[in-house]
Amino acid sequence: MISATFKLLALGSIATLLVACSPAENPAAMARPAPFVKVSTLKTEPVQNRMQALGTLLAQESIDISSNVTEKITALHFNDGDAVTKGQLLITLQQDEEAAQLSSAKADLAEEERELARLKGLIATQSAAQTEYDQRKTAKLRAASKIAEIEALLAERNIRAPFSGVIGLRELSPGALVSPGTSIATLDDLSVMRMDFQLPSLSLTAITTGQSVIAHSEALAEDFNATISAIASRINPVDRSITARALIQNPDHKLKPGMLMLVSLVTKEHDAILVPESALQSIQLQHYVWIMNSEHKAERRTVELGTRKPGFVEIRSGIRVGEQLIYEGFTALQPGVTVSPQEG
Template sequence: MTRMSRSLIVQIVGAVLLLTAAGTAWFLGTQGDGEGAAGGPGGFGNAPAPVIVAEARSDTVVERIEAVGTARARETVEVVAELDARVVGIGFEEGQRVTAGTVLVELKDSREQALLREAMARRDDAEAQLKRARQLLQSRNVSQARVDELRSEFDAAAARVAIIESEIRDLQIRAPFDGIVGLRDVSPGAYVSAGRRITTLDDIDVIRIEFSVPERFYGRLRPGLTVTSRTAAFPDRAFTGTVSRIDSRIDPATRSVRVQAEFPNEDGRLRSGMFMAVQVDLEERDTVILAEEAIVSQGERHFVFVVEDGHAHRREVVLGLRRAGEVEVRTGVLAGQRIVTEGVDRVRDGGPVRTLTADRSDAPQGSAPGAGAS
């Protein structure tokens, strides 16, 4: 190989090496700029990552149980006839409010009245004979055995009078408590048999709503808890009551416990049988609230980035209740701390950040809008 050939080869190899070195330097330089600008791990630069932050704030949250239930009257009864008889009088209007003792229905009692007069006559006669016998007993003109016999006859006659008087009272059907009567099922002149329903009577001054609560909440239930309820009949109104009774047993089929709540109902809006949506307030507490998009989840663990002195620091947090667009933080963050809400994918633990406002055109993309902090 000639000297000229060797020189040409050396020049070519040198040029190739030079180009290779220049290309490598250019490639590494551009990669380093990209990583550094992003602030990601492994970057060659240290440019602050653009983020939007919001302050964690104090707020009050209420932990609730949601259920459905049915409204019941505090007291309810079917008014029925106790004897076979004919209806001779109706003493109420349907839907009327009545007081305890009001005569609702009168049944025919002419036969019982006649029997009562006969029984009273027998009782009076037995009483008169007993008095005469006691007088004769003092003069020994009658035996003690005869006096005792007459005493038994008088007691039997008096008992017969009491029985008939009770039957007559039963022929006057009265309201057992204050309440509102329902529709009547009989008409004047109708013959009713014992047990026949006449009407219904409901005490709705206080309404009871019965509902079921999952077993896991049983230990936190107690009488006096606030209950809010709504019904489709009055969609714009919320009714407020309190837990009054908790069943002593858990239903093994549904793994739930029955609960009763009482609601004042002076205006009578709520009626027995209504379908009710129920919320039970278990606990009201002051806590820290964050925007939901600030949370970074890794399996069952959750983190946020707290911005301090221009750097982002990752903190593990324990979450609580969730509501629209927000989440409760039980531990890990204090109210007033600045939390990254947008751009969390650009941030590394301890890395520098540059805070933007929510309306900046260079705000990080791919996250839901959040509150800005400057």
Template sequence: MLRKLILTAIAISILVGAIVYAKLGQFAAMGKAAESAVQPPETVTAMTLESAQWEQSIPAVGTLEPVQGVTLSTEVGGRVTQIAFESGGTASAGSVLLQLDTSSEDAQLASAEASAELARADLARVRELGKRKLASQDAIDRAEATAKETLAQVGNIRAIIAKKSIRAPFSGRLGLRLVNLGEVLKEGDPIVSLQTLDPIHVDFSVPQQQLGRLKQGMAVRVSADVAPDETFAGAIIAVSPEVDASTRSVRVRALVSNPGERLYAGMFAQVEVMLPDEEQVLPIPATAVLYAPYGDSVFVVEARKNDTSGDAERVLRQQFVRLGRARGDFVDVTDGLKAGETLVTSGVFKLRTGMKVVIDNKLAPNASLEPHPADS
């Protein structure tokens, strides 16, 4: 019995040893294959760095204001007899927008005109009598005063009648109608807003450190959410002579063209004050930067000769850089790179120093200085 157990143990040991030997041989073969295997090069997109000239600007946030804007109201009370405008329409300077009832004033005007005519006739008779020495100077003075008083009454009534015709003080776009036909208005009741929108003002604040760079007449560019694909050109027309003590900023006003009146008063807008000097920069796409807490870096493509085959190949070198201001899809590199170097522009998170690469720009990102992404 003991002999059988010994023989069984020996057989099992031999079998296990054979299996282990076979596996060790397989592992050794796999190791040799891995050592001899060559990793295929990574496909990347790349660009050759070139210096450029960027416009210098001062960014700001502004509010659009009408060049002229007012809410029309009545100077005198009365009943509305005619409305000559529609909500959202346009009005020309001097055009009648609303008419109040003037029936009582018309009757008073007729009476006042008759009194004035009689006073003029009386004055003429008294002056004729005065020439004949039949009327005193006192009578002549009284007749002249009466004539002037009646003429003043006529003028006063005509002024009241004129005030009951509400006219547009300037040309512009009308807002929403706030009155109805037949409504009795009191003095000061609002009727409709009237605003001049083309051109339009944009008011914005600039830090006091930039005050010395601002000049009247400087060009500005304005953009707003209502027209994401457009920029509106204008120029600075005024710089406030005082600095806000709480924000240490100065108020600036620019006049901006607004064709089609797409910009409305009260809108939020992005403003760029264009400075006359241009800046020398070395722009790279923002997608080329590997951002990290310890420092931002990029991957530079370098050409070298393979030690084994002697063939030319491209390998990567990680380069730490210092970044400047951004514009659109680009960012300026102030230190670490120079013009003429080849830079990987996308997929940098999967790269490392010494990796072999092949350049294929068919799927390169389309970077722009003024991107306008479509709504998703």
């Protein structure tokens, strides 16, 4: 009997302790501090849709200096890298034969002019026929034409700059025999650069002449402003791309033909909600953000992403302007949990 009574007393004590520890009777026992989170109010910001492409630089004007005739070089009137002006004499080819022919032709012309003067006096006294005078006039014209022909041959042997620009590295030396198509040096007008780049044909309506683009050079670590000057009239049937050409002012000649440029152009600007990339949760192909509602409870929202820019991403749907975004302290949250906000 004593043993049974003792057991009953022990069970009663345990029950009393369980009741004393019951969460229902002691709400303070189950209360936990609300997790601290950092929040910010969602708002819209201007966002630019950009397209990027690779472009290649070309000089505004560019040629390989060559000869129209097969002849020896007698003199080069430039040094490597010289800046030259339009019409400046660059190369003299051998022209002794043409010079002799020109002297002979000028002598013939002078002779014809003297004969014309003599015949004119004779005609005045009716000592010569008009037909003889007319024949001499024709001979004078032929002599003048011969001089023009020889001067044209001489001009081909004095090679001049067709435009102002910068000479490249010369390929030949005086005494070398050149023929048509042989490159003696290059000449480039570097004051303005042409930049050709390709874009998908689907973006045809997003570009127009006069549109500004940014061209970045990795070699120079510098951005350059460019303006689209022309768009190709045909689409490449192989890769369905279209070529656009932009012009870049290059007064200090930093840019060189053949350089690779990263082209960036704005196709559209609109207002959008941007959130820090660190506030984004991604599970496979689904993306989420956490929102604190008006009751300070956490909600996880499925969102659709849009344009990205360094450190931020556009949210196209799933959240609204004015809501409170939880951008720190959300990793251990559960939906419906009360949070303690700290304005960011």
